[in-house]
Amino acid sequence: MTDFADEARSRTAHLLRMANTVDARLRAQIIEYADSTPDPPVMGPTGIATAGCPLCLRTMWRQRDGWVCASCGHVEEELPVSCPNCRTVMKPPPTSAPDRWWCSRCGRVATAGDSTTEIENRERGRLEAVRLLDRAVAQRADRRREAEATAVSWAFSAAVTERERLRMERAALRLRP
Ligand SMILES: [Zn+2]
Numbered sequence: 001m002t003d004f005a006d007e008a009r010s011r012t013a014h015l016l017r018m019a020n021t022v023d024a025r026l027r028a029q030i031i032e033y034a035d036s037t038p039d040p041p042v043m044g045p046t047g048i049a050t051a052g053c054p055l056c057l058r059t060m061w062r063q064r065d066g067w068v069c070a071s072c073g074h075v076e077e078e079l080p081v082s083c084p085n086c087r088t089v090m091k092p093p094p095t096s097a098p099d100r101w102w103c104s105r106c107g108r109v110a111t112a113g114d115s116t117t118e119i120e121n122r123e124r125g126r127l128e129a130v131r132l133l134d135r136a137v138a139q140r141a142d143r144r145r146e147a148e149a150t151a152v153s154w155a156f157s158a159a160v161t162e163r164e165r166l167r168m169e170r171a172a173l174r175l176r177p
Pocket residue numbers: 053054055056057058069070071072073074
């Protein structure tokens with residue numbers, strides 16, 4: 001068998017390659033093991049995602065296409081995401097929308113399999129963005145107030161100048177012989 005064909009049956013082939021044996025009995029055992037156990041959990045950016053199994057309450061692993069319980073083998077396509085802050089089930093994303101769960105009580109957002117730390121970090125980022133936005137809006141309001149004040153003072157000095165001009169003109173008229 002070529003390496004290329006090996007890759008097509010990746011996990012079983014990988015285990016057989018690691019075992020590096022021609023013992024038919026051992027190879028059969030390895031194949032049986034590979035077929036009877038779920039694929040190793042998917043590694044997310046912050047490690048392996050786990051959740052509680054709704055049936056046996058033991059650990060479920062996130063797989064590419066859902067969740068599998070390591071103990072009882074129960075499979076869930078998607079588990080509800082709970083808000084780590086409010087302990088309530090977050091609102092699921094609409095069908096075919098991106099994986100974004102949302103807490104209607106505190107506004108936290110999560111993707112399925114997020115750890116509490118990830119959700120809290122994202123929330124900190126969200127609050128920071130809101131704070132920066134508020135500040136930008138406040139600064140713009142300040143600048144508008146300043147601009148208005150400047151416009152008023154220009155108008156005022158223009159009026160003063162105009163009055164002065166008229167007074168000078170009148171004075172000039174009076175001075176005329
Ligand atoms: Zn279970």
